[in-house]
Amino acid sequence: MxxxxxxxxxxxxxxxxxxxxxxxxxxxxxxxxxxxxxxxxxxxxxxxxxxxxxxxxxxxxxxxxxxxxxxxxxxxxxxxxxxxxxxxxxxxxxxxxxxxxxxxxxxxxxxxxxxxxxxxxxxxxxxxxxxxxxxxxxxxxxxxxxxxxxxxxxxxxxxxxxxxxxxxxxxxxxxxxxxxxxxxxxxxxxxxxxxxxxxxxxxxxxxxxxxxxxxxxxSPIKRQPKLPLGTDAKATPRAAGSKPRLLVLVVGETVRAQNWGLNGYARQTTPELAQTGAINFPDMHACGTSTEVSLPCMFSPFGRRNYDEKQIRGNQSLLHVLEHAGIATLWRDNQSGCKGVCEGLQTQHLDDATTPGLCADGRCMDEILIDDLAAQVRAKPGDRVVVLHQLGNHGPSYFQRYPAQFRQFVPTCDTADLGQCSREQIVNSYDNSIRYTDHFLSRTIAALRGIEDYDTAMIYLSDHGESLGEKGLYLHGMPYAIAPEEQTRVPMLMWFSPGFAADRGIDLACLRERAAQRADHDNLFPSVLGLMQVKTAVYDRAQDVFAGCSS
Structure with a gap:
């Protein structure tokens, strides 16, 4: 005691x-x-x-x-x-x-x-x-x-x-x-x-x-209104009685080329697209390793070759040039916005929708982007360009990017904490989300086939890739100079209705040969202008993938 x-x-x-x-x-x-x-x-x-x-x-x-x-x-x-x-x-x-x-x-x-x-x-x-x-x-x-x-x-x-x-x-x-x-x-x-x-x-x-x-x-002091771009743009006159054209640009999210089935990946992650006859570009390279960099860059005429962030963000985008030419645009978003690309233009944010079967817990599956698409297209007369911005494969919650029926590759990583999962589980979840993107794109093509009063086409292009454990790296956003190709190589494909291809004079065999060559985000801006037959001083024929394969 x-x-x-x-x-x-x-x-x-x-x-x-x-x-x-x-x-x-x-x-x-x-x-x-x-x-x-x-x-x-x-x-x-x-x-x-x-x-x-x-x-x-x-x-x-x-x-x-x-x-x-x-x-x-x-x-x-x-x-x-x-x-x-x-x-x-x-x-x-x-x-x-x-x-x-x-x-x-x-x-x-x-x-x-x-x-x-x-x-x-x-x-x-x-x-x-x-x-x-x-x-x-x-x-x-x-x-x-x-x-x-x-x-x-x-x-x-x-x-x-x-x-x-x-x-x-x-x-x-x-x-x-x-x-x-x-x-x-x-x-x-x-x-x-x-x-x-x-x-x-x-x-x-x-x-x-x-x-x-x-x-x-x-800074509000340094930030100025976007400089006009392509104000001289004019659409080539069409023959009387021609159907209006509808081009749907699908901006993919975080899909890398290495896991894209059409590129020869060991797994067939794109079985539905393989049946559509779409033209695949297996050697496509992104402008950046993040949405914040790639999105403004791919819709800009300045691009990665002469990369100038101030110039890219300070000028109007491809969509503004199309509007100057009289082609109405629409940005439909299931992500975090257009990063200035659609500034001042018609925009629809669908990530907060409550559509049963597509939306739950504050998130929507990407099929929300094609819900009511035909009605939105017909709301304005004439040629249209509609951008669908996917949620896609955005990590680390890959398991939340696809419905249960697309859980094909197992076991999966069912948590945002990738440290709790094996690399096999992470890759399985990622591939399942690509499998759902394949389904979404196939459904988009089917929807375009159903809009018979338009000649329709679709271009799909991912904004950047993703690291899945290679060299100990995960996700994306590495400085471009040292970024691995898993973050810079992305898939791109194109689909054309018979009416669109015929009216535009596209030689599909020629385009398939061109698709085998290297391409990058810099090609998007001039290629869309060329495809929609828009004449402007900012058009660069040398970068147009359709040049030489269309009339």
């Missing part, structure tokens, strides 16, 4: 001491501690990728730590002050926890394009990514450092002393960074020269710089 009392008192005293623990430190020390935490704890993928280029090089590791510490300390030294330190660092801890989790889980590189994808993600996509796997990262990377942060008292100083200490901090970390760079200059320069992409893995500086770039381009 006599020994229990001191132990109990000691425990009570320790608990009291813990509760009263409120160390006082300067804001500069807090910045250094936070920078060290980010550099050592939150950059696992950076360390794995950087050190894989030179395993066991201790000096390189020390140099990289010095650089990471100094870069983050410089950035925080400009942003963090006593009056905003706790709130701002709390936001950074939480945001970095999310970034670290998704980067580690999917080998994501956070550049400006990837962050734009994140910022453009709608609440439905965000909800799918909120899985139980987030709990531990949020506890370790966010909750624990935030609790410690709010226990700390920050030392008060006069403005004069504050500025002096801040200058000393910035100068000191610059010396640390410079010393670290010089200590292993040869290895560091080789790393930056041969593996420049690793800079997109340094968290949180990667997303902070990317955020600055996105805010600069999205």
């Amino acid at each position: 006599s020994t229990a009392v001191p132990v109990a008192r000691t425990s009570r005293l320790s608990w009291r001491q813990l509760r009263s623990w409120r160390p006082q430190i300067s804001t500069e020390i807090l910045i250094l501690l936070s920078s060290a935490f980010f550099a050592l704890v939150c950059n696992g993928l950076f360390w794995r990728s950087a050190m894989a280029t030179n395993p066991g090089n201790v000096l390189l590791a020390v140099s990289l730590f010095a650089l990471l510490l100094s870069v983050h300390a410089l950035l925080l030294g400009l942003l963090v002050w006593r009056w905003n330190a706790k709130v701002l660092l709390t936001v950074l801890f939480v945001t970095t926890a999310f970034a670290t989790h998704y980067m580690n889980s999917y080998n994501v590189y956070l550049d400006a394009d990837m962050l734009r994808n994140v910022l453009a993600t709608d609440h439905k996509e965000s909800r799918e990514l909120m899985t139980p796997a987030l709990i531990l990262p949020l506890l370790g990377y966010a909750l624990l450092p935030t609790l410690l942060l709010w226990r700390v008292r920050l030392r008060k100083r006069s403005w004069g002393k504050t500025l002096l200490w801040r200058v000393l901090l910035l100068a000191g970390v610059m010396l640390i960074g410079g010393g670290g760079a010089m200590a292993s200059f040869q290895d560091l320069s080789a790393l930056m020269r041969n593996h420049r992409e690793v800079r997109y893995l340094a968290t949180p500086v990667n997303y902070l710089i990317a955020l600055k770039q996105n805010l600069a381009t999205a």
Whole structure:
């Protein structure tokens, strides 16, 4: 009994001491501690990728730590002050926890394009990514450092002393960074020269710089109305009594060429399309690795060859040129919007529809896009171009992209947390969603056959591909310069009704030969103009896949 009392008192005293623990430190020390935490704890993928280029090089590791510490300390030294330190660092801890989790889980590189994808993600996509796997990262990377942060008292100083200490901090970390760079200059320069992409893995500086770039381009002051494009466009006059033409452009989502049955994939993921006589393009390449990049690019005359994001986003799109020519357009969307491509034009958002059998739990199957299609086409006279923007294969919830009857390849990955599934399960779910896209496209062709008062045609083209575990990569959005072909090679096919092919004078045998050659997103803009016989100065015959195969 006599020994229990001191132990109990000691425990009570320790608990009291813990509760009263409120160390006082300067804001500069807090910045250094936070920078060290980010550099050592939150950059696992950076360390794995950087050190894989030179395993066991201790000096390189020390140099990289010095650089990471100094870069983050410089950035925080400009942003963090006593009056905003706790709130701002709390936001950074939480945001970095999310970034670290998704980067580690999917080998994501956070550049400006990837962050734009994140910022453009709608609440439905965000909800799918909120899985139980987030709990531990949020506890370790966010909750624990935030609790410690709010226990700390920050030392008060006069403005004069504050500025002096801040200058000393910035100068000191610059010396640390410079010393670290010089200590292993040869290895560091080789790393930056041969593996420049690793800079997109340094968290949180990667997303902070990317955020600055996105805010600069999205600024209301800098953002101007889209510049007119192809205002000289004119449609070639048609013979009297000709049927109007209807072209349906289906923009696929996250379908890669490697798993496309018509391209010779080991599995027949496109059995219904194989029966339609559609013309398949097996060597098609995307303009980007994300919807945010590819969609504006593929509807632009500027394209990937002379890629200029400012020019692409600042000018009107293919749809505007068609409108200038008197061809009415319609964008039907089952995804997250047209990314500016259909700005100011007729648009229908169908992802929130409640059609029984097609929609449930706030999502719709892609067949919603052809529901009531004929009536929508006939709402305006003359030639029409209708774009159907699919939900398609958008990951990681592949299992939610197809109805139960298309669960052909098993076992499947029935969760958005891909880390809980084997690669076989992930691929099976992905292939099932392609199988449903095959059905959707076949149903679209059947619907077009039924619109007999129009000559009809369909072009299907996916926006980008997807990584399914190759080289440890998942999903998409890699910087284009280092993106694997799983993210840049996509399927494309075309179908024409007999009336459309005859009226337009398309030599289908010639087109099948052309389809065997390399093609890319840059071909879409001029090919649609050529197919719809629109004359304009922005038309490039050299990029038109129909040139030489039509009258």
